[in-house]
Amino acid sequence: MNEEAPRQGAEMHHQHRDVNGGWLRPSVFGAMDGLVSNFALIAGVAGGGAGTRVIVLAGVAGLAAGAFSMAGGEYVSVASQRELALAEIAIERRELERHPEAEQEELAKLYRDRGVDPAVAAEVARQISMDPETALEVHSEAELGVTSRDLPSPRIAAVSSFLSFAVGALLPLLPYLLGVTSLVTSAVISCLALFGAGALVSRVTARSWWYSGLRQLVVGVVAAALTFALGTLLGGTGL
Template sequence: MSERAEAHHQHRDVTGGWLRPSVFGAMDGLVSNFALIAGVAGGTGDTGVIALAGAAGLAAGAFSMAGGEYVSVASQRELALREIEVEARELADHPDAELAELTRSFIDRGVEPALAGEVARQLSRDPDQALELHTRGELGVTRDDLPRPRLAAVSSFLSFGVGAALPLLPYLFGAAELWVSAVVSCTALFGAGALASTVTARSWWYSGLRQLIVGVVAAGLTFALGNAIEGVAL
């Protein structure tokens, strides 16, 4: 008898609420502050003004991102919890109807009616398990896998700050030309996009190039706007 190798695999956490705000925060911080610095540099050559604008953009953006993430994720969580409570009341007030509903869900998945009914009855003996089955089937979530507002806010704040600091650093270390910040920013844009590909289905070069193009276009348009405003003001 030959032994068959048993394959094991693990999945990454896709519901913890940290990945999206972290990736989005870093990308947004990098792109928005690079564009802001480019826009100000397009309108003035004063490195002090440019650095001040970049620092203000970092602080304002980080706090705004954190607050926005907290409120939006908290609202999403509260809505889900409210709907879970509705389902819990339904299970308590109409157990037979909910049992029939669970049975139909198994039948719809291809289980024979008699077996589906028996499985539903056995699983429904535990109220917590029954609630989890119903909420996962009807809402797509359970209490245990809801996103966490504080985690989302902290992840967003830190990642935005890191991303926004990169185009600002050259000016803080004495650089006087935009191209230095642009080189750092473009390198970081491509690297951040490539890094994000490790948790997505895209190739590293596609993700990196996509993020680079987005950032360069945003900065280029903002730089042109700064130049135009400077020309009008003069």
């Protein structure tokens, strides 16, 4: 009887999309935030009858304020999240040092609750607990959903948010910086970018590219139209 050669590893018959979004999700959403907010700001100022100089000044101010705000907010948010996770991981480390038997039984119970045979669960927990660092990672992931290696960097998050927002906010402003004074040109570029960004989001969602693109386009156009109408109304009052 012929025996099959031992496999070197489990075969992968399918692939999953990155449900956490990786770099794509924060980058695309940051760019869309900058695009929508600055497009709406420029439309509102233009609707109020402002000249090109004022529109450019407003657009640049909107880009800078939004990018710095996004970067600062993202840094504080991610840093706080990281500090909280590290504090909880430190608590788990102390528990493993003070009560190793109880933590080993806790791990065995986790596997039993997931349907593993009690004897196998106990043996797996025993072997994992032989290495304190491995045990800490397994306990942290099971109880907290993260490990110390998975925690995001506040600096990277801040820089990514700043750059993605700035790129998005620059697009509706670009025609004015190049000497084109028509809001129509800015609107066309913004609409194309909105649809493209929305289509990119479909890579991390279950929606089709055209649905995601149209949805983002509609959201951006509605925001800009409402702001344009408000600017026109206020401009007509002489404010």
